Amino acid sequence: MKRRTYLVTAAGAVALAGCAGSDTDSDDENEDDPNDDTPEDHGGDGPDDETGTFDDFEDLEYWFTKQGTMSADEDRSAVGSQSVKLEASMSDRGVMISRTFDSPQDFSEMVPGMAVASEVELNPIIQLSDDSGDRIEYRGRVDPDLPLIRYNFGVSKIVGDPTLSEITSIQITTWTGTEKERTFWCDDLYFVPRLETGTVLVQFDYGYETTYTEGYSVLEEYDVPATAFVNTDYVGNDDRMDLGQLEELHDDGWTIASQSATTADLTESDDPAAQIQSGVEWLEENGFEDGADYFAYPLGRFDEAAVDAVESHHDLGFANGYGVGGEITNTQLCPRVGNPDVDDAEQLLERTAEMNGLTTIYYTELDDDRLDSFEETMATLSEMESDGDLEVVLPSDVEEKYVF
Known part of the structure; x- marks a missing residue:
């Protein structure tokens, strides 16, 4: 595998955060910096x-x-x-x-x-x-x-x-x-x-049907593995994947994991552990035991009670953050970047390859512009993987190899 020794240099480059508008600090560094x-x-x-x-x-x-x-x-x-x-x-x-x-x-x-x-x-x-x-x-x-x-x-x-x-x-x-x-x-x-090779995870949130109708064929073409986080109470509802679709993804190597029973904000729940446990039980009852170890916070929201509940029921929890990291030290708050546009995704992938980083990218519903961005990003990711610059893995690989 290729090892590069240089960095992508981008003076004043945009910060690649977990979701748009989540950064509460100003990036403006004027002459008083x-x-x-x-x-x-x-x-x-x-x-x-x-x-x-x-x-x-x-x-x-x-x-x-x-x-x-x-x-x-x-x-x-x-x-x-x-x-x-x-x-x-x-x-x-x-x-x-x-x-x-x-x-x-x-x-x-x-x-x-x-x-x-x-x-x-x-x-x-x-x-x-x-x-x-x-x-x-x-x-x-x-x-x-x-x-x-x-x-x-x-x-x-x-x-x-x-x-x-x-x-x-x-x-x-x-x-x-x-x-x-x-x-x-x-x-x-x-x-x-840092990792030996730049490593990327691809994930989908909320179990939207477009993950199956749009995303699946793209990733099947490029042989890219992925994870679908589902709100287990919503499986089979309008615009959500049904059990048969999830089983097909799972049979093709996808990880089917939990995003709680519903999309409710866990920080406003009287009993977040019950929401989280319900999701685990549904996965185990429907043949997705291997994915029951992994979790993504609904709406990206968490507090101490939610983090404690995730730690009690899951091996890895994913939340909004920044890419191009090293080995994971806080396994309940693994960082990831949501719905990047083409330019941001290209910069993320280049830096991940050149700095031997760990980056998780996730998508929600794949509609129009977001689908176009996803398709271009997956094409780039596939090319970089074929060239040996990147490796695409699943949460189980991170748990096994990249926890500090």
């Missing part, structure tokens, strides 16, 4: 080619503030005795803390992630910068009112042509725009390995 400043030298060693926890924030002396404020919080932690509390006031455009290294560090085979908690939906950024100021940005999607837990981050932007084997500083930031306050907590800054 603190990245334009020369970093102070606060020293510290790099990762020494090791993965796992890199900084537990027990000692903040290596970090300095470039925007907002930073303080230790002994009342909240994921590892150790404290986390770092980051706050942006109404007068700040965001919050950023930075750490520089005594000598350039090699992050070329690693992907960062972090434990985060926030009062609002947040898309925190981890930036790795080289000596020239070129940088790569990784993002995670954080929902409010969850414990301080690890999130899987993925590539959202590349500025210039960063040399990942010679990183001189790391920044943690979020952009708020003007007249917005923001408070969030970070802990357990960690790194996970």
